[in-house]
Amino acid sequence: xxxxxxxxxxxxxxxxxxxxxxxxxxxxxxxxxxxxxxxxxxxxxxxxxxxxxxxxxxxxxxxxxxxxxxxxxxxxxxxxxxxxxxxxxxxxxxxxxxxxxxxxxxxxxxxxxxxxxxxxxxxxxxxxxxxxxxxxxxxxxxxxxxxxxxxxxxxxxxxxxxxxxxxxxxxxxxxxxxxxxxxxxxxxxxxxxxxxxxxxxxxxxxxxxxxxxxxx
Amino acid sequence: xxxxxxxxxxxxxxxxxxxxxxxxxxxxxxxxxxxxxxxxxxxxxxxxxxxxxxxxxxxxxxxxxxxxxxxxxxxxxxxxxxxxxxxxxxxxxxxxxxxxxxxxxxxxxxxxxxxxxxxxxxxxxxxxxxxxxxxxxxxxxxxxxxxxxxxxxxxxxxxxxxxxxxxxxxxxxxxxxxxxxxxxxxxxxxxxxxxxxxxxxxxxxxxxxxxxxxxxxxxxxxxxxxxxxxxxxxxxxxxxxxxxxxxxxxxxxxxxxxxxxxxxxxxxxxxxxxxxxxxxxxxxxxxxxxxxxxxxxxxxxxxxxxxxxxxxxxxxxxxxxxxxxxxxxxxxxxxxxxxxxxxxxxxxxxxxxxxxxxxxxxxxxxxxxxxxxxxxxxxxxxxxxxxxxxxxxxxxxxxxxxxxxxxxxxxxxxxxxxxxxxxxxxxxxxxxxxxxxxxxxxxxxxxxxxxxxxxxxxxxxxxxxxxxxxxxxxxxxxxxxxxxxxxxxxxxxxxxxxxxxxxxxxxxxxxxxxxxxxxxxxxxxxxxxxxxxxxxxxxxxxxxxxxxxxxxxxxxxxxxxxxxxxxxxxxxxxxxxxxxxxxxxxxxxxxxxxxxxxxxxxxxxxxxxxxxxxxxxxxxxxxxxxxxxxxxxxxxxxxxxxxxxxxxxxxxxxxxxxxxxxxxx
Numbered sequence: 001x002x003x004x005x006x007x008x009x010x011x012x013x014x015x016x017x018x019x020x021x022x023x024x025x026x027x028x029x030x031x032x033x034x035x036x037x038x039x040x041x042x043x044x045x046x047x048x049x050x051x052x053x054x055x056x057x058x059x060x061x062x063x064x065x066x067x068x069x070x071x072x073x074x075x076x077x078x079x080x081x082x083x084x085x086x087x088x089x090x091x092x093x094x095x096x097x098x099x100x101x102x103x104x105x106x107x108x109x110x111x112x113x114x115x116x117x118x119x120x121x122x123x124x125x126x127x128x129x130x131x132x133x134x135x136x137x138x139x140x141x142x143x144x145x146x147x148x149x150x151x152x153x154x155x156x157x158x159x160x161x162x163x164x165x166x167x168x169x170x171x172x173x174x175x176x177x178x179x180x181x182x183x184x185x186x187x188x189x190x191x192x193x194x195x196x197x198x199x200x201x202x203x204x205x206x207x208x209x210x211x212x213x214x215x216x
Numbered sequence: 217x218x219x220x221x222x223x224x225x226x227x228x229x230x231x232x233x234x235x236x237x238x239x240x241x242x243x244x245x246x247x248x249x250x251x252x253x254x255x256x257x258x259x260x261x262x263x264x265x266x267x268x269x270x271x272x273x274x275x276x277x278x279x280x281x282x283x284x285x286x287x288x289x290x291x292x293x294x295x296x297x298x299x300x301x302x303x304x305x306x307x308x309x310x311x312x313x314x315x316x317x318x319x320x321x322x323x324x325x326x327x328x329x330x331x332x333x334x335x336x337x338x339x340x341x342x343x344x345x346x347x348x349x350x351x352x353x354x355x356x357x358x359x360x361x362x363x364x365x366x367x368x369x370x371x372x373x374x375x376x377x378x379x380x381x382x383x384x385x386x387x388x389x390x391x392x393x394x395x396x397x398x399x400x401x402x403x404x405x406x407x408x409x410x411x412x413x414x415x416x417x418x419x420x421x422x423x424x425x426x427x428x429x430x431x432x433x434x435x436x437x438x439x440x441x442x443x444x445x446x447x448x449x450x451x452x453x454x455x456x457x458x459x460x461x462x463x464x465x466x467x468x469x470x471x472x473x474x475x476x477x478x479x480x481x482x483x484x485x486x487x488x489x490x491x492x493x494x495x496x497x498x499x500x501x502x503x504x505x506x507x508x509x510x511x512x513x514x515x516x517x518x519x520x521x522x523x524x525x526x527x528x529x530x531x532x533x534x535x536x537x538x539x540x541x542x543x544x545x546x547x548x549x550x551x552x553x554x555x556x557x558x559x560x561x562x563x564x565x566x567x568x569x570x571x572x573x574x575x576x577x578x579x580x581x582x583x584x585x586x587x588x589x590x591x592x593x594x595x596x597x598x599x600x601x602x603x604x605x606x607x608x609x610x611x612x613x614x615x616x617x618x619x620x621x622x623x624x625x626x627x628x629x630x631x632x633x634x635x636x637x638x639x640x641x642x643x644x645x646x647x648x649x650x651x652x653x654x655x656x657x658x659x660x661x662x663x664x665x666x667x668x669x670x671x672x673x674x675x676x677x678x679x680x681x682x683x684x685x686x687x688x689x690x691x692x693x694x695x696x697x698x699x700x701x702x703x704x705x706x707x708x709x710x711x712x713x714x715x716x717x718x719x720x721x722x723x724x725x726x727x728x729x730x731x732x733x734x735x736x737x738x739x740x741x742x743x744x745x746x747x748x749x750x751x752x753x754x755x756x757x758x759x760x761x762x763x764x765x766x767x768x769x770x771x772x773x774x775x776x777x778x779x780x781x782x783x784x785x786x787x788x789x790x791x792x793x794x795x796x797x798x799x800x801x802x803x804x805x806x807x808x809x810x811x812x813x814x815x816x817x818x819x820x821x822x823x824x825x826x827x828x829x830x831x832x833x834x835x836x837x838x839x840x841x842x843x844x845x846x847x848x849x850x851x852x853x854x855x856x857x858x859x860x861x862x863x864x865x866x867x868x869x870x871x872x873x874x875x876x877x878x879x880x881x
Contacts, residue, residue, distance in 0.1 A: 041343045050338075053323045060323075063338035 001109045002207040009205035010113070014120035016201050017096070019056045020194040021089035021126075026058035026068065027051045027190065028084075031182055033072035035175040038065055044182065051186070052193045075168035075176070084161065086127035091157060092194065093121040094133065097141040098150060102199050104206045111141060132161045153191035155183040219509050223408070223490040223498070225289055229422045231489070232289045237511045237524040239285060240502050244360045245521065246283040248353070251276055255302035255349075262303075266327030273299045280352065286498040287352065294348060300336050301349035307333075315340060355495045362387055362503065363513070363522060371517035371532045381507050388500065406494020408501040413489055426477050437462050518544035599646050605654060609636065612660050632660070 003009040031051075034042050042064050054060040070077055096118050099109050118137055135151065143150055159180055162169040169176050222231045258272040276299035281288040287295050307318060315337050322334035339345035366383045369375045395405055413419060420427040431438070441462060469477070492498040506513070512525040516534040523534035533548040542550075613633065620629045639656055642648040 038342065043341065046338075046341055049320070050323060063335045065339070065342045065344050 001104065001107045001113060001202070003113075003205045004207045005205070006113065006116075009202070010116045010120055012205060013099075013117045013198060013201055014124060016194075016198055017092050017117075017121045018089055018124050018126075020190075020197065021085065021092055023051070023055050023058045024088050024187070024190050024194075025085045027061065027186065028179070028183065029068045029073050029076055030058060030061040030066045031186065032076065032175065032179050033066050033068055034064075035178040036072040039178075042066065048186070048189065052189060055190065055193050055197060075166070075171075078166065078168065080165045081162070081169070083127075083129045083165070084158065086125050087129060087132055087157070087161060089121060089124075089126035090128045091133050091135075091153070092191065093118050093126045094135050094137045095140055095150075095153065095191075096121070097137065097144045098195070099198060099202065100141075100144050102202050104203060107206070109202065111145075114141070129161075130165075133157045153188055155187035158183055158187065219505075219511065221488070221490060221501075221505055223286075223289075223492055223501075224416060224422070225293070226417050226491060226493070227293065228289065229418060230289075231422075232285050234285050234490075234498070234502060236502060236506050236509055237513060240359060240363060240499065240506075241513065241522055241524065243284045243356065243499075244363055246356070248280075248283070248356075251279040251299075252302065252306075254279060255299045256306055258299060259303035259306060262329040266329050268300070268303075268329055268332060276302070280349075283352065283356075284495075284498070286492065286495055294345070295352075296348075297336055297345070298348045298352065300332060301347045304333060304336060305347060305349055351495065355499065358496065359499050362499070366503065367513040367515070367522060369514050369532075371515075374514060374532060375512070377507070377510060377512065380512065384503055384507060406492065406497035408490045408492040408497040411489050411491060412487060416489055417491065429477060434463065434466070437465065516544050518547060599644050599650070601640065601643060601650065601653070605650070605657070608657055608661075609640070612657060616660070616663075636660075 031044070031047050034044070034047060047061060047064060047066070050060050050064065051058065066072075075081075096114050097111075099114055099117070100111070102108060115137075134157070140150065162179075164170075169179065219236050221234050221236060223234055224231055254272060254276040258269050258276060261272065262268040277291060277295070280295065280298045281291045287298075291298075304315070304318065307313070308315060319334065319337040319341065322330040322337070325331040325334050336345070340347060365387050366380055367375065411417075413423065416422055490501055492501060505511075513522050514525050514532055515521070516523055516536070517532040519534060519536060519538065521534060521536065523536070525532075529545065531545075531548060533543075533545040535543045535545050537543055538547070540547075613636065616624065616629060616632065620626050624632070636656075639648065639653055643650060643653045
């Protein structure tokens with residue numbers, strides 16, 4: 001794809017992935033805090049709406065009265081849970097080959113450009129601790145190149161990780177069950193929103209006017 | 217009369233004053249227009265600039281704070297965003313959208329203004345706040361309705377404290393029933409709690425000086441106290457006793473020390489402090505305390521607004537200034553003064569009239585004459601006599617008039633014409649019917665027709681008419697006699713009656729001066745002839761039985777004279793019209809001579825008297841009669857037998873005029 005400035009495009013897209021990852025990480029915490037005191041005060045649907053409309057700014061959820069602190073999210077304050085953030089970023093990064101399907105007319109991102117974005121994301125903080133995430137960049141690139149169906153973005157790896165590495169969250173509590181329940185919906189829908197955001201960014205950095213229809 | 221009470225908020229250490237009575241009136245009459253306009257202007261400015269103008273918002277909040285002390289007290293807490301709430305309500309109402317849509321519009325806020333809207337609506341959505349502006353408006357309506365329900369009254373029917381208490385209880389109970397049916401428990405609805413200052417929540421901070429002193433003394437006992445864990449309401453007693461265990465060995469200071477500790481500066485402003493947990497609780501508290509303190513609110517009879525009743529001024533007028541620069545009370549006092557002046561003037565006038573009447577009566581009694589009284593019937597039902605009947609009566613009148621001296625004497629004609637006049641008046645007044653009137657006309661017509669025929673035939677004229685009257689007398693029951701024509705026939709012209717009702721039944725259309733000022737306790741029957749007996753004789757051209765013009769004009773509504781529509785009678789006790797040079801035919805002259813001859817013989821009305829100056833009057837003193845019949849008999853009695861009891865006669869004497877010439881035996 002012809003970018004006005006390819007480096008800016010790579011940095012911008014990698015920043016979007018990083019910000020999205022951070023936002024998802026914080027959104028999980030905010031919604032988890034909901035179960036502390038506001039289970040019947042805050043509508044989870046409103047929380048999702050706010051989160052999906054502000055995928056760079058999870059703090060928008062504060063307007064719902066949600067707070068992230070050691071009282072409401074004490075179970076998420078350990079070191080082991082902190083590793084979730086690079087994992088989230090990594091989980092998004094390995095799916096970057098799907099950006100190849102974003103077309104501006106007949107122009108699309110090359111594998112080399114996508115790889116540069118992936119490397120930039122990994123260098124900024126993505127990591128796959130203990131091989132928690134089974135998918136890989138190469139695997140997705142292959143599937144996209146072959147046009148095969150892609151696996152959906154789910155919270156399976158997240159649940160596996162906290163079951164095995166974050167004992168406070170692995171306990172059978174009301175809050176933890178709530179976490180496992182909303183995580184499935186949150187991950188899938190958040191990734192869909194982030195993907196839309198990435199498409200917009202690509203068009204933004206594209207040299208060609210994007211008045212033509214875009215195909216994915 | 218006002219009394220102040222003090223209230224505090226749970227999260228505030230300050231005391232706030234509540235003026236009983238005045239506060240609720242101020243709140244219900246508060247005009248929120250300025251606040252509304254200020255908020256809208258702030259919203260429009262924020263829409264353009266992207267941020268809310270702080271000064272305008274602060275100004276709006278200060279305006280809202282003036283509506284009620286509770287709003288003022290909560291201005292930094294629950295009513296902090298009242299101006300923003302007003303803007304939100306305005307946007308929703310003007311754009312016809314709901315809060316959800318406005319929230320969705322602002323979900324990705326682009327400026328501070330949208331961020332403010334989004335944050336505030338999110339607070340609504342999550343139950344952390346409600347629209348305080350809408351709350352104020354609804355509370356305003358609640359207070360007004362409750363005020364109307366409890367204190368609505370009229371100047372005629374003013375409320376007692378008991379009425380107010382019962383109304384208030386009924387209203388509050390209705391609210392409780394509705395709340396219960398809505399599923400709200402007592403904890404869900406706002407109430408006010410009463411405390412003494414030492415037991416207030418947070419009293420340790422509100423009475424800080426004494427508390428510090430206490431803490432210093434108790435510091436040994438309060439060391440190493442574990443922080444409270446349970447905030448469950450069920451465990452309140454247990455928590456309290458846990459706390460009590462730390463002051464179990466508290467030593468009592470001396471009374472002097474206590475007095476020093478609780479110096480005036482360290483005391484609360486009142487022995488009783490209230491803690492409302494909502495605006496409604498505050499309003500209800502004021503209503504309740506007003507009842508307890510015997511503070512009454514009532515509606516002003518002039519301006520219709522509520523005011524606190526002054527126990528020293530027991531009239532329903534407020535002290536609000538009106539546009540004229542005077543208070544309703546001042547206006548009322550002016551009215552009272554004016555009424556007193558008018559009453560005094562009326563009393564003076566009545567006294568003067570009474571004195572004049574007494575002087576006149578004294579003069580008359582000195583002259584050996586009794587003073588008649590002008591009477592007038594009160595109850596007049598205006599029945600219109602059809603024109604053809606009027607014309608017929610006029611024709612009969614003219615026919616009989618032409619036959620004066622031939623078929624009847626002048627005196628008989630005069631009696632007949634007076635009877636006709638009275639009959640007509642009674643019909644107009646509704647005391648007799650048109651059918652009776654026509655019956656009389658038939659009789660009269662038959663009278664002169666038969667007279668003409670008899671005259672032609674050369675024998676008695678009124679055979680048929682005599683038979684009519686005799687038959688009438690025979691067939692009518694005694695109960696009917698006073699009310700129908702036959703009574704008047706029995707009684708004669710001078711005893712024609714009119715019905716007088718008591719003054720309270722007089723309608724507005726009735727001039728007061730025409731009212732019959734007799735005993736107004738019951739319906740009376742008064743001989744109408746007595747009314748007119750005196751009036752006329754000093755007026756040239758009038759009969760002694762008819763009123764003078766002025767009196768006739770005065771009594772026109774209730775008793776129009778026959779002579780208004782009939783040719784003016786020519787006979788007179790004074791100067792004869794003939795002497796005034798009017799042309800007069802032979803027939804007329806003979807009639808005048810006949811009438812004058814009759815007039816010279818005796819006063820026209822039985823019982824009337826003739827004065828030296830030619831005035832004819834009948835002494836009249838209003839009396840009560842059980843029936844027209846009694847009145848008639850009373851009129852028939854000789855004056856010297858007034859004291860004798862009235863007895864029902866065995867036989868009724870027929871009036872003289874029934875025996876017309878030729879038929880008289």
